[in-house]
Amino acid sequence: MPQKNVPAIVVGRLPLYLRTLQFLKNEGKRVTSSQELAERLGLTSAQIRKDLSYFGEFGKQGTGYAIEFLEEQLRGILNVNRQWNVFLVGVGDLGRALAHYRGFQANGFRLVALFDNAPKKIGGKVGDLTIHDTSAMPRVIAEKKLRIAILAVPAESAQAVAEQLVGLGVRAILNYAPVTLSVPPKVKVYYIDPVAALQGMTYYL
Amino acid sequence: MPQKNVPAIVVGRLPLYLRTLQFLKNEGKRVTSSQELAERLGLTSAQIRKDLSYFGEFGKQGTGYAIEFLEEQLRGILNVNRQWNVFLVGVGDLGRALAHYRGFQANGFRLVALFDNAPKKIGGKVGDLTIHDTSAMPRVIAEKKLRIAILAVPAESAQAVAEQLVGLGVRAILNYAPVTLSVPPKVKVYYIDPVAALQGMTYYL
DNA sequence: TAGATTGTTAATCGATTAACAATC
DNA sequence: TAGATTGTTAATCGATTAACAATC
Helix, strand or coil: CCCCCHHHHHHHHHHHHHHHHHHHCCCCCECCCHHHHHHHHCCHHHHHHHHHHCCCCCCCCCEEEEEEEHHHHHHHHHCCEEEEEEEEEECCCHHHHHHCCHHHCCCEEEEEEEEEECCCCCCEEEEEEEEHHHHHHHHHHHHHCCCCEECCHHHHHHHHHHHHHHHHCCCEEECCCCCCCCCCCCCCEEECCCCCCHHHHCCCC | CCCCCCCCCHHCCCCCHHHHHHHHCCCCCCCCCCHHHHHHHHHCCCHHHHHHHHHCCEEEECCCEEEEEHHHHHHHHCCCCEECCCCCCCCHHHHHHHHHHHHHHHHHEEEEEEEECCCCCCCCCECCCCEEEEHHHHHHHCCCEEEEEECCCCCEEEEEEHHHHHHHCCEEEECCCCCCCCCCCCEEEECCCCHHHHHHHHHHC
């Protein structure tokens, strides 16, 4: 349950703190400080302390933060101290790649269903998942109580699919389609567009 | 050549404006307005006008913006009115997927070289590209004058590889490794981390 | 105790937005 | 001309940072 009114930009940094803590733990450390975290992340220590202060007091003056403890706290705040089942819509070029990607599973996001609307693809398999027709989405999403979608359909159909997903109770969309989606505020969308990212960098070249 | 001191966040929005213009053009439109763009992008029209004003005056009072003209201007500003050759380091699970992705090519970013350090992979092919040993990077990068890298190595080696790339003259890194890179300011890094993205969304679920 | 580092306040910095004169 | 929309200014809003008392 979101504590105060935490800015989205702060929430977006918490996963970075979390992964940095895991990294430090792997190095055998048990305690860290806002300064050490800041160095690793290219931020200021004040920002890290301020961000954490939205959620509670997790450190000790003079010594810093117990890594394992802070890690668990962040997992709790982010709701990632559990497994989330996710599904993918659009098994094209990109979708197929995403279905093969092991990083989701390795971090508690398990891909449990694939959908596409191309008759040729329906019934096909990617890994051990079968591609279902998009017409099966209402049933499967309800049965598996899915709330997180990965969207990898063409830009032209993304808005229509997103609307359908919202109607089916989806609350978070990781959107790989290069288009801004219009959805109700309760639905969160995160955009991943590597081409836009490259175009933003060539400006400086 | 960057005009004034344009905030990075503004530069980051230009690709979104560009792709929206392409979208509108595909719909047969020839003219648009800051208001129409704003609606499509979920921004305010004032922001769009302000952003564009960093670079010049591209519209006409009363009528708005000629789509094709503004598109060309933005391409010029972003330096994407040409083809860029890019290369990929790290041909694992994820790298392989990226190598197959056609979206780069389709938008003027041509993948021209693949590198990995696993002996088993060297000499192997992905599509019509051969995987080279990372030891060949200095030669290939110099020969092909490459300045844009896509980094898809494990988090543990990302920093070391990034430093090597910087030494070889790379100026832009699209980083898929879940770690913050420390590089000189002249080198631009863009981070893509779908797991962090999902973790930022589950906060709200 | 002395040194270190937190959590928090207040100041600063930067980005967004409202408003409107200019003008097509 | 009347209506529409730009480019820009100034106000507002929000995020970052510096500073420091509290305290381990």
